[in-house]
Amino acid sequence: MNKLPLKTRVQILNMLCEGSSMRSISRVCDVSINTVSKLLVDAGKFAATFHDEKVRGVTASRIQCDEIWSFTYAKAKNVRTAKSAPEEAGDTWTWTALDADSKLIVSYLVGGRDSEYAMAFMDDLRDRLANRVQLTTDGHRAYLEAVEGAFGADVDYAMLVKLYGKAPEGPQRRYSPAECIGARKDRIEGDPDIAHVSTSYVERQNLTMRMQMRRFTRLTNAFSKKFENHMHMVSLYTVWYNFIRIHKTLKMSPAMAAGISDTLWSMTDFAEAMDAVAPRPGPRGAYKRRYYT
Structure with missing residues (x-):
């Protein structure tokens, strides 16, 4: 199964957190709007779990x-x-x-x-x-x-x-x-x-x-x-704000200032953490072959 390169996924996630619209992201990154939407859903679900466990x-x-x-x-x-x-x-x-x-x-x-x-x-x-x-x-x-x-x-x-x-x-x-x-x-x-x-x-x-x-x-x-996409974006933003973004006054992330993180996360770290828990994709057409046999 084809999968976007890590660099592209990181770029999409960063643009989502920097106020870009989903359609502008699809144009800049040369991917379909459905790809951006799916990545938002996956990242939002992971971010909600991440916040729940870390904070x-x-x-x-x-x-x-x-x-x-x-x-x-x-x-x-x-x-x-x-x-x-x-x-x-x-x-x-x-x-x-x-x-x-x-x-x-x-x-x-x-x-x-x-x-x-x-x-x-x-x-x-x-x-x-x-x-x-x-x-x-x-x-x-x-x-x-x-x-x-x-x-x-x-x-x-x-x-x-x-x-x-x-x-x-x-x-x-x-x-x-x-x-x-x-x-x-x-x-x-x-x-x-x-x-x-x-x-x-x-x-x-x-x-x-x-x-x-x-x-x-x-x-x-x-x-x-969609209400679900709204929730996913808020979850992604919250992790970005707490763990990835450097607060201008504090000179560190809020998570570091609160003592719940020792290091400053990057969006690459976040995307790699997503990959570590994501299920391995099967080959294309696997569902059809199982269905007809």
């Missing part, structure tokens, strides 16, 4: 959580009139939990924004931490029950509730959010240090997500057509 026992002091919006196939308001819209079409939210010191993405979850996803997200975050932390979230009410159910009293938890003024008027109202005129810091559980109640780092990381993944770009036709 464990994280020692942190401050964790910041936030959600970032995108959509699959069509925006929620257009799903009803969209042609052949799949069941998962509509708004798609990515939950992220960031260590404020090492900038490590400790946990992430792709799906809806309701209490069920909030509880699953907080349960996963709790399982990856090695110690009691100070936790800060935005004012999303679903966090209240989720944090209580996951951590109980074993957390110093505060909410940063942003206060917004009047929405802009005129044509710019469609694209410009209301002005943030202040923020309120509410202690919810334990004894959080009010000076460190912030979501600035995780919000900045969310901007990096928008810049590095083409399907997150606003006001373009670059959106996910």
Whole structure:
């Protein structure tokens, strides 16, 4: 069976993580769009397993959580009139939990924004931490029950509730959010240090997500057509961000700063690790020969 050279696969994966669209990658790398899509699926599945195994026992002091919006196939308001819209079409939210010191993405979850996803997200975050932390979230009410159910009293938890003024008027109202005129810091559980109640780092990381993944770009036709591909891209991005990308401030990868990796990974290392666990491909036509004998 034919297989892309390692160099080409590494180039495709790097371009996916640098914000290139799948069709532009297929043109630059001279491969079919189906090849790019299949590699994304394979890499996303491996990346999800890689993150699940490697990001464990994280020692942190401050964790910041936030959600970032995108959509699959069509925006929620257009799903009803969209042609052949799949069941998962509509708004798609990515939950992220960031260590404020090492900038490590400790946990992430792709799906809806309701209490069920909030509880699953907080349960996963709790399982990856090695110690009691100070936790800060935005004012999303679903966090209240989720944090209580996951951590109980074993957390110093505060909410940063942003206060917004009047929405802009005129044509710019469609694209410009209301002005943030202040923020309120509410202690919810334990004894959080009010000076460190912030979501600035995780919000900045969310901007990096928008810049590095083409399907997150606003006001373009670059959106996910399949929910599964969206999840695979987020999983690939998370490993790239944690283990491969050098953080400009830290001068190392977040995984190294968090103490869960001794070395800086490269995309070549990642692709070789994929190959090491991938099943050996059989000869072409093997299925047909078995079927007809």
